[in-house]
Amino acid sequence: MMSGVMNPMTPQQSRSQVVDAARQVVATLGLEVVEAWFWHSACNSRGDPPFRGHMRIGYPLAGSYEAANAQITLMAATLQRAGWSADPTFHSHAPALKNNNVIVILRPQDPNAATRGVEILGECRDMTTTIEGRGPVQPVNLS
Amino acid sequence: MTLGPGDIDRWDAEQVRAVARAARSRAESASAVSAALRQLPVIEAWSGLAARAARVAIDLTRLALDAHAEESRAVARAADRAAEEIERVKSRLRSLDSDARAAHLIVDRVTGTVIPDTEFQGNSAQFATAADPILIRLSGILADATAIDDELARAISDTAIGLREPNAAVAAAGPEERKAWWGSLSRIAKDQLLERNPEALGNCDGIPAADRSRANVTVMARDIDRIASIAADYGVLVDDVAGEPERFGLSTTDVVRYTNAQRVSEGLDYTQSQTGTEVYLFVYRPQEFGGQGRTAIAIGDPDHAGHTAVVVPGTGNNVANGWLAHSDDATNLYAETLAATGPGPGVSVLAWMGYDAPDSLVDPRVSQTLLARQGGALLAADVNALNVTHHGPTHVTVVGHSYGATTVADAAAGHRMQADDIVLVGAPGTDLARAASDFGLPAGGHVYVGSASTDPITNLAGMSGRVPGVGFTTEPIGLGADPAANGFGSTRFKAEVSGWTLGSWGDHEHYFDSGSESLFSIADIASGHGAALQEHGMTAAHRDSILGPFASRLGLPDWSIPILDPELPRPATSGHYHHPRPSAGP
Numbered sequence: 001m002m003s004g005v006m007n008p009m010t011p012q013q014s015r016s017q018v019v020d021a022a023r024q025v026v027a028t029l030g031l032e033v034v035e036a037w038f039w040h041s042a043c044n045s046r047g048d049p050p051f052r053g054h055m056r057i058g059y060p061l062a063g064s065y066e067a068a069n070a071q072i073t074l075m076a077a078t079l080q081r082a083g084w085s086a087d088p089t090f091h092s093h094a095p096a097l098k099n100n101n102v103i104v105i106l107r108p109q110d111p112n113a114a115t116r117g118v119e120i121l122g123e124c125r126d127m128t129t130t131i132e133g134r135g136p137v138q139p140v141n142l143s
Numbered sequence: 144m145t146l147g148p149g150d151i152d153r154w155d156a157e158q159v160r161a162v163a164r165a166a167r168s169r170a171e172s173a174s175a176v177s178a179a180l181r182q183l184p185v186i187e188a189w190s191g192l193a194a195r196a197a198r199v200a201i202d203l204t205r206l207a208l209d210a211h212a213e214e215s216r217a218v219a220r221a222a223d224r225a226a227e228e229i230e231r232v233k234s235r236l237r238s239l240d241s242d243a244r245a246a247h248l249i250v251d252r253v254t255g256t257v258i259p260d261t262e263f264q265g266n267s268a269q270f271a272t273a274a275d276p277i278l279i280r281l282s283g284i285l286a287d288a289t290a291i292d293d294e295l296a297r298a299i300s301d302t303a304i305g306l307r308e309p310n311a312a313v314a315a316a317g318p319e320e321r322k323a324w325w326g327s328l329s330r331i332a333k334d335q336l337l338e339r340n341p342e343a344l345g346n347c348d349g350i351p352a353a354d355r356s357r358a359n360v361t362v363m364a365r366d367i368d369r370i371a372s373i374a375a376d377y378g379v380l381v382d383d384v385a386g387e388p389e390r391f392g393l394s395t396t397d398v399v400r401y402t403n404a405q406r407v408s409e410g411l412d413y414t415q416s417q418t419g420t421e422v423y424l425f426v427y428r429p430q431e432f433g434g435q436g437r438t439a440i441a442i443g444d445p446d447h448a449g450h451t452a453v454v455v456p457g458t459g460n461n462v463a464n465g466w467l468a469h470s471d472d473a474t475n476l477y478a479e480t481l482a483a484t485g486p487g488p489g490v491s492v493l494a495w496m497g498y499d500a501p502d503s504l505v506d507p508r509v510s511q512t513l514l515a516r517q518g519g520a521l522l523a524a525d526v527n528a529l530n531v532t533h534h535g536p537t538h539v540t541v542v543g544h545s546y547g548a549t550t551v552a553d554a555a556a557g558h559r560m561q562a563d564d565i566v567l568v569g570a571p572g573t574d575l576a577r578a579a580s581d582f583g584l585p586a587g588g589h590v591y592v593g594s595a596s597t598d599p600i601t602n603l604a605g606m607s608g609r610v611p612g613v614g615f616t617t618e619p620i621g622l623g624a625d626p627a628a629n630g631f632g633s634t635r636f637k638a639e640v641s642g643w644t645l646g647s648w649g650d651h652e653h654y655f656d657s658g659s660e661s662l663f664s665i666a667d668i669a670s671g672h673g674a675a676l677q678e679h680g681m682t683a684a685h686r687d688s689i690l691g692p693f694a695s696r697l698g699l700p701d702w703s704i705p706i707l708d709p710e711l712p713r714p715a716t717s718g719h720y721h722h723p724r725p726s727a728g729p
Contacts, residue, residue: 037416044652045544046459047469058419065486089715090658093482093666103658108482111489112443113420119478121657131469136409137416 005050005125011040014126018053019140021102022120026057026142028082029075034058034115036142040134043124047131053122055140058115068109068116075106146288147255148281151236154288156226159295163222170215177208206336206343213335221298228291235284239277246273250281257281318531321349337361345427348528352423352446359427360411366404366429369397396430403429403436403462410467414442414494417474425493426525429462432499436462437521439495442477445529448491450484450538452476452669453526453562454655455518457545457569458501458509466496472544472655479657479666488535490670497521501546510603512553512574512622515546519553519575523560530561540669542566544654545600549574549622555582564673566665568593568638568654572604572622579632591668591676593638593661594627594686595650596711601627605706628706629685636664636676637683639715660715684709 009017015038026033041054062068076095084097084104095106107117180201236250243250247263250256257274265273325333337344337358344350345358373391374381384391385398407427415422423441431437445451454473460466473494480490498518501509508514526541541562543551548570554560556576565582567573570592576582579590594601604625626633638661640650654661664681667673676682686708 035419039413039417041471042469043656045456045470045472045655046652047465048652054417056417056419087658091660091663092658093479093663093670096658105478105657107478108485110418110420110443110481111487113418115419117419117478131465137413 005127007125008050008127009123009125011051011126011129014040014051014053014122014129016053017102018055018120018122019142021099021104021122022055022057022118022140023142024082024099025079025104025118025120029078031057031059031118033142034060036140037137038140039137040126040129041121042131049127049129050124051126051129051134052124053120053126055120057118057120057142058113059118061114061116062109065109065111072106072108079104146285146292147252148236148250148285149252149255151232151284151288152252154229154233156229156233159222159226159229163219163226166215166219166222170212170219173208173212173215177205177212180205180208202343206340209339210332210336213339214332217332217335218298221295225291225295225298228287232284232288232291235280239280239284243277246277248274248277250277255281255285318349318528321347322531325350325354345424348524349531351532352425352441352444352529355425356423356441359424363404363407363424363427363429366397366400367408369393370401399434399463400429403434403438406436406462406465407438407440407467409465410438410440410494413468414440414474417471418442418477420477420489426495426497432461434463435499437497437499438462438467439493439497439525440467440473441491441493442473443489443491445491445493446532447534448489448537449487449535450480450540450670451491451493451529451533452480452540452542452665453493453495453522453529455495455498455522455541455543455547455551456500457543457547458506459503460496460500461502462496467494470494470655471657475655475657475662476542476665476669479662480669483666483670483672485670492669493525493529495522495525497525498550500550509546510621512549515549515553515574515622516557518550519555519560520558522550522554523558526554526560526562538563538671540564540566542568542665542669543570545569545651546571546622548626552576552582552623552626555584559583563588564668565590566593566668567591567626567633568661568665569598569600569651570594570604570626571600572624573626573631574623576626577624578630579626589668589673590626590631590633591664591673592626592631592633592635593654593664594625594635594710595638595640595653595661596708596713597640597650598638600651601625602706604628625686627686627708629687631685633685634673634676635683635685636661636668636681637710637713637715638664639710639713686710 019038022036035058037056039054040051042048043050043052062071072095076097079097084099087096087098087103090096090103092105094108097104101123103121105119107119109116240250243257247260249258249260251258257277259270333354337354341358341361345355345362347355370381370384373393374384377391385401388394388398411422411424420443423444425441426437426439428437454476456466456470456472473492477490477492480492484490498521499514501514526539529539539562541551541560548567549572551565551567552573553575555562555565563585582590605628624631627635638654640653653659656662660681664676667675667679686706
């Protein structure tokens with residue numbers, strides 16, 4: 001088992017951390033939210049604590065992959081003006097930005113998905129949630 | 144072919160109805176035999192390998208019989224419909240004859256046109272005025288008659304194919320033959336078979352993933368409903384039924400199926416919501432491995448993806464304990480591979496819980512190769528089945544973690560698994576594969592290895608006869624060569640972990656973490672850009688004996704020679720960040 005983290009969060013705090021960040025991202029980008037999902041995600045393959053809050057926001061597809069890319073580049077720039085910045089320790093093939101220790105990833109357009117995705121990852125500080133007890137993926141109302 | 148009025152005169156609706164009766168009778172016979180096979184008492188009581196083989200054979204026979212019955216019913220329905228249409232067309236032609244006679248005209252059977260009779264009085268203009276409406280009606284009748292004829296012919300010939308092919312193709316049971324058989328069926332016939340025989344078709348190699356998934360989801364829903372509906376009928380909790388199934392006329396098998404169906408359903412819900420894309424239930428066998436279950440979920444359609452990756456988990460995971468919903472390994476890899484791929488038909492990642500993994504680190508089987516070799520056979524069959532139904536160019540990467548890496552090595556080296564690239568992370572050894580060349584990869588294919596220097600499990604690789612904590616076993620122990628070692632022939636990528644508190648599994652469980660060097664690198668490989676690891680600064684030096692080339696001359700046991708890992712003093716890298724690939728990108 002993990003021996004613990006500094007400054008643990010409650011499951012509710014870890015949920016609020018990403019839901020608040022999601023609201024901020026949606027407002028900053030003026031995103032039209034088609035769907036939004038929250039879940040507690042284990043910060044390892046084993047399903048052991050710590051857990052983090054995790055979200056996926058679905059917004060409408062662009063006309064093409066290229067158009068989506070152009071928009072995503074603009075979205076990243078907009079977020080940077082709003083205080084989000086690159087995190088050199090976080091490796092991703094998609095644009096990833098950090099603010100108050102929350103990571104936002106702007107996923108590319110998936111030809112097989114009904115929406116485009118923005119992913120939000122909170123901090124790995126929730127030592128209370130268990131993999132068995134975390135429950136199903138929850139829809140979130142961001143409006 | 145266009146029919147004439149003479150053909151309509153010769154039509155006999157009763158003869159067509161006789162065809163319908165014969166087809167219906169044949170359908171009933173086939174259904175009766177199929178039902179009798181299902182209810183054979185010996186099948187319920189019989190156990191062992193021979194019984195299992197017999198059950199498979201019986202299932203295939205039932206599948207063929209049910210298909211036969213359904214096709215026969217389709218002929219019967221088509222023939223009945225045609226008989227009614229024939230009567231209507233004949234009646235319209237009789238009415239036309241009567242109207243023509245009243246105007247002193249004849250619908251000529253030989254020429255298929257309208258001519259004046261001997262009593263017609265009038266010039267050619269008057270004839271045209273009288274004959275034109277009759278001709279227009281005649282052409283309408285003939286067009287309808289031709290359509291009826293074509294439709295009946297098509298129904299019968301479709302069915303002739305359907306009746307002939309399933310027996311041959313299904314009995315042969317090769318994925319290619321099954322694919323040919325399935326491809327020969329009409330969509331209607333496929334839908335009916337999926338509805339009637341989901342148990343037989345869901346795990347049938349050679350049938351497209353989308354159709355397999357429909358069948359498997361049907362079976363899964365029935366497994367849930369079997370218990371849920373009884374609980375509702377009796378007004379009790381599902382747990383009450385699951386706790387004492389016999390009281391409700393059910394068995395412990397029903398409970399196992401229910402429990403695993405719930406786990407799989409959760410897995411489908413999670414993966415769909417996490418990725419926003421379509422997910423497919425590619426394998427569903429809830430009773431396998433003593434009730435631990437055998438299942439694979441595909442995120443994205445593997446039959447049409449430009450790149451497919453198969454994630455094989457390790458020790459301690461199974462369907463019953465919830466790996467499909469609990470682990471983000473496959474969904475994280477899906478998201479990163481999609482980002483690394485760029486424009487195109489998209490990607491697919493299979494969360495493959497398709498083998499019996501050791502139960503825990505203290506399960507004696509964790510240090511033995513038996514489960515990896517058995518699992519390797521299953522993995523090879525599933526991966527090779529993906530190739531059979533795939534449309535267009537494909538690139539398949541099989542990713543094994545922990546004991547799953549040993550299973551992947553055995554699938555490739557022992558069971559001819561057809562993968563383009565291999566990724567082994569946290570590998571405790573490669574058993575039958577002594578070197579990268581044993582994986583049988585095509586030209587350009589590589590074995591890629593991610594082994595954190597601080598991952599204790601990877602440090603077991605290369606040892607034999609000594610695995611801590613399992614020394615009581617009398618079986619040979621040790622899982623084979625270390626693929627991260629110098630001389631194995633692999634490409635090692637960076638997989639160090641930063642900022643974590645070590646636990647008993649240490650850094651063995653962070654290869655699929657979002658933002659990690661390892662996930663970033665695996666996505667490069669799975670998207671067909673393995674060569675980009677160098678460009679991205681993600682390649683790592685291999686492990687080597689601290690004694691270098693002299694070690695082998697000393698005659699010491701492998702485990703006693705200290706290993707030097709050049710990755711150990713290196714902190715995890717930073718600064719890897721990419722904008723989305725442009726459409727003209729590699």
